[in-house]
Amino acid sequence: MNLEFDRIMPSLPYIMEGIPTTLKVVAVAAVIGFVLGILLSILKISRIKPLNWIADFYTSIFRGTPLVLQLMLIYFGSPQILGIQIEAFQAAFLAFGLNSAAYISEIIRGGILAVDKGQREAALALGVPYSGMMLNIILPQAIKNILPSLVNELISLTKESAVVTIIGLGDIMRRSYIVGGETYKFFEPILFAGLIYYVMVMILTILGKVIERRMRRSD
Template identity: 85%
Template sequence: MNLDFERIIPSIPYILEGIPTTLQVVVVAAIIGFVLGIVLSILKISKIKPLNWLADFYTSIFRGTPLVLQLMLIYFGSPQMLGIQIEAYEAAFLAFGLNSAAYISEIIRGGILAVDKGQREAALALGVSESSMMLNIILPQAIKNILPALMNELISLTKESAVVTIIGLADIMRRAYIVGGQTFKFFEPILVAGLIYYVMIMILTLFGKLLERRMRRSD
């Protein structure tokens, strides 16, 4: 197969230095996506139709177009549309966060609708306000039920973060490309990058399973 990992081994620490960049994008985007996703899910189940339409329109835009397109529009289109250059990190946070919110909102909406309606009726009968009921009763149960789906979204977000290489962020994949250009061996560093992503995903998967078990024991 003509593989030569000996030339790549000295560069592995350099590729590993891209992990913090990848994690930073994933964590910030996940927070943005989760918070905005909750807001969108509430709008989707609102009795006010224009709010339903607004949330559905948002979701259709971000689910109906490629993530890489959204990232490029925000980063490369900002000078022309806004007259300013959005920094690469900020563009990544926005693109991934806004995109993730569209998917998370559907997950949370499904979780909210799956909660027994009797609890909602009981809370209203006891005089609990709509906002308090949603925050303290409905959402905690919904999130517990949809935890596996949320972990899947986080895993997808971690893998998709590799596209930030197109805007120059020195993540894992970008560094693998650079090593490939320096050594004229592209397959080996990309394989190393793939192994790093695989280990990260396995750690996330294990964490998700442990969290899910702990939440089940707390029932």
């Protein structure tokens, strides 16, 4: 064993400075993924077939290709396609948000379909508009049922955010690589980065369980 943690100790604050960057990417991507996921899930259960096809095609694209490929296409392809260079942070939350929306849409679709059809029929019979029914009656119940799955998706998003290092964004993983290059000791800083990710995931897990308990008590 040739481990020298003392050599990277002075660089630990530098690695930890990547935490806000990681959290910002995850937070913005989560909002995009959740909002777009709701929209896609509604399109998927629509009685209008072309809307079903559009949502299913979107999902197939983002679930059928690697996330790292999507990130690289947005970041490295933007100068050729759009004529401008999208910033690394913007490329990161766009790629993660669009990708996450594909998975969240399937989760929410399953939650919506699991809600008792009688409630939908009763709402329509009372003259409740479709949009009001979905936002105030169906979606709240669906989200309550799929909360564990949504938390799992957020956890996956947090861990997968490490791939933004390939576009040079100064996240936790990128900074640990830099420390490794400077000290010629890669195992130690990468292990420390792994510890940070583990702590963040555990915090999300605990928060998810707390929210789930409170929602159950409110029934």
